Amino acid sequence: MPGVIVDVALFCHIRDLSFGLPRLNRSAALALIVQKFGGTSIGTVDLIQAAAERTIAARDAGHQVVVVLSAMGDTTDRLLELARQITPRAAPRELDMLLTSGEQVSISLMCMALHRREVPARSYLGSQVPILTDAVHGKAQIRDVGCERLFADLDAGLVPVVAGFQGADEHGNVTSFGRGGSDTTAVALAAALEAAECQILSDVDGIYTTDPRVVPTARRMERVTFEEILEMSSLGSRVLQRRAVEFAGKYNVPLRVLSATVDGPGTLISYEAPELEGPVVSGIAFNRDEAEITIAGVPDRPGIAHAILAPVAEARIEVDMIVLNAPRGGRVDLSFTVHRSDFEETLSLVDGAVGGRDLSTEILGNARVAKISVVGVGMRSHAGIAAKMFQALAGEGINVRMIATSEIKISVLVEERYLELGVRCLHEAFELDRVKSPG
């Protein structure tokens, strides 16, 4: 240590976890857990004090704890608003400099709250850990995590309190991982420190079969697999940052989503399926903020999809669903979806890539679409699931615009106004409101 994360293969993993906190592995002295508190969970001084009590409870239970914090409450939004008042297009490097000040406040106050309770603690900025990243401001990727200072603190009985969301490039420039990046920090530290569990404490008490605001009968899942949650988070369950889950899955860091204020087991995310004969569909995910772009009448030549999508990828815009229909008359239609906030930029990039070259090519866009997905590792027959899915949607008069499938999910794109109705009818069709008895 520090070792390049992607080269570290032998991360220890304590599998026999009880709910709430990992059971001690008797061969190890102590179980190490990472606790990450989200912004709403530390939005006030009183909440910071409550979070400190949570950390102390874990410590009193015999665990070593590393704390990772987001910025307090709406700090990030307030800072963004200041930037917006100055310029609509702030330089990413300066935005990172601005926004990372938020976690700096959280970590110092948290340490003060721990000190007041006579628990030794020390705060660390991303650059101090250090969390080394590439130089892509606003969307930086982690290259290396130094563990020496944290291990030294843990050995000395201290609680290291680390600023989430941030790192530094090789020249010491402050970088950020983008929205929700504190989850990434927590998981990266859990992986590098070989923690037994990475806890994500927030204002939700777990992960539900779908959004309870849309379907009141939605149930909290006790356990869910990385594969399932990846599909769900990428589709908009918004409980966890997608990259953090990928990271956790890659390094087999058990993740637990739980409430920062209410006791409870939360939802454990690991590689184990809940039951061998579990339900076919585990949950319904959806994403309201989709935008659809179709390039109609593209000449059917090898590499044409790449030519169109390459500039989009270079701009680091995430493309989600991609559909290319069978050629007709030497031409194809290429459709894909992006996050709604990337819609305008994507349109202009696509326009630059195909515009002017071929007058019969037409670019169409629709920023008012939404995606609904049924997800489940138990899903074996796409055909059966798909049939049931389309039947349910058709029963409500909902037209399906695009379809995409993966190993454990089927997604459909619908007009945004049908989103809630679609989610409700699918939740009911797959009987997700009923607790299944195992096997």
Add this chain to the structure above:
Amino acid sequence: MPGVIVDVALFCHIRDLSFGLPRLNRSAALALIVQKFGGTSIGTVDLIQAAAERTIAARDAGHQVVVVLSAMGDTTDRLLELARQITPRAAPRELDMLLTSGEQVSISLMCMALHRREVPARSYLGSQVPILTDAVHGKAQIRDVGCERLFADLDAGLVPVVAGFQGADEHGNVTSFGRGGSDTTAVALAAALEAAECQILSDVDGIYTTDPRVVPTARRMERVTFEEILEMSSLGSRVLQRRAVEFAGKYNVPLRVLSATVDGPGTLISYEAPELEGPVVSGIAFNRDEAEITIAGVPDRPGIAHAILAPVAEARIEVDMIVLNAPRGGRVDLSFTVHRSDFEETLSLVDGAVGGRDLSTEILGNARVAKISVVGVGMRSHAGIAAKMFQALAGEGINVRMIATSEIKISVLVEERYLELGVRCLHEAFELDRVKSPG
């Protein structure tokens, strides 16, 4: 570079300055100036925009500019209040971590404001410059300033925007210079970069013969010497941080105090006296926040003053006036003054040093005293000035509790309630409201 500041002797100094901005030294390509904006001058987004315009005006006039910023408006106070809500005695390391987030916000927003005006700029935290300090949190001292990145930026036509108040120790821990520490940053950078002038832009348009709120006829001084301003700032004129002025004097960095919003020449602080035959007294300084401690009946033994004051010095408490009267009956009275905020701590330190050793020793304290000083490099005869001073004070019935003299100042300690009256009568006695004709 980076070279240890205290070892760098050959800082270039362009002496023939015009008011407002330094005249270009024709043998040098460009004059480099450091502009430091105080918190009230960048308290809102609009003020930051105005500050950016000031920087651009200097740049358009042909200067290279390095900007140093404080935290916006009352940010520091708000952060301190958050800390106070958690604990009355926050650890200095964590307080530094907390407070230094304030300048981080300022520098990024300032860069955005410059970018918007198409002026390339780049922000730097103290740790990024780097400004290396010792590890005394809250009162750190600068050990080294790295200039390479700043010079590279200046050569490339960029405006480096540096966070004031902060640095980092050899382990990368964030440190601060204490209240007003942004002045220290500005002067240290001006010295290290061999700047032609260090401008302190704030809500005052210069340095006055005394506080205009106390004496309405107080005049702005065109020029004042380092020696004079040092006596004035240490005595409470509160325009500049004392350490910054010492630093500026040591490395002969011309300092200019001027308004951030109103055009004007401000007050230039340099080594030259205003006129060869200038006024005897240049200004009246005062400090409201004094506290007096007397240890009465101390055995008159060698080293006794040291034994009492050493623990105070070790706690980094600044002792100002020290008076030891002639021994009487083998015992002396030792009196000294400290800043009022250090009063309680000093009392307990002194108690620890002398208490219990000798029952006839008595410790007396008075936290409601104030100091008034007349200052002037033209001061030749202490006796004459002192006589005039005591006559004026006696005429108002003001009792003098302690007296201290230096080469260019005479200070008296009075009860705080007499402060304003004393300053007014001295300002009048030395005719400071009248502009003197040179020579």
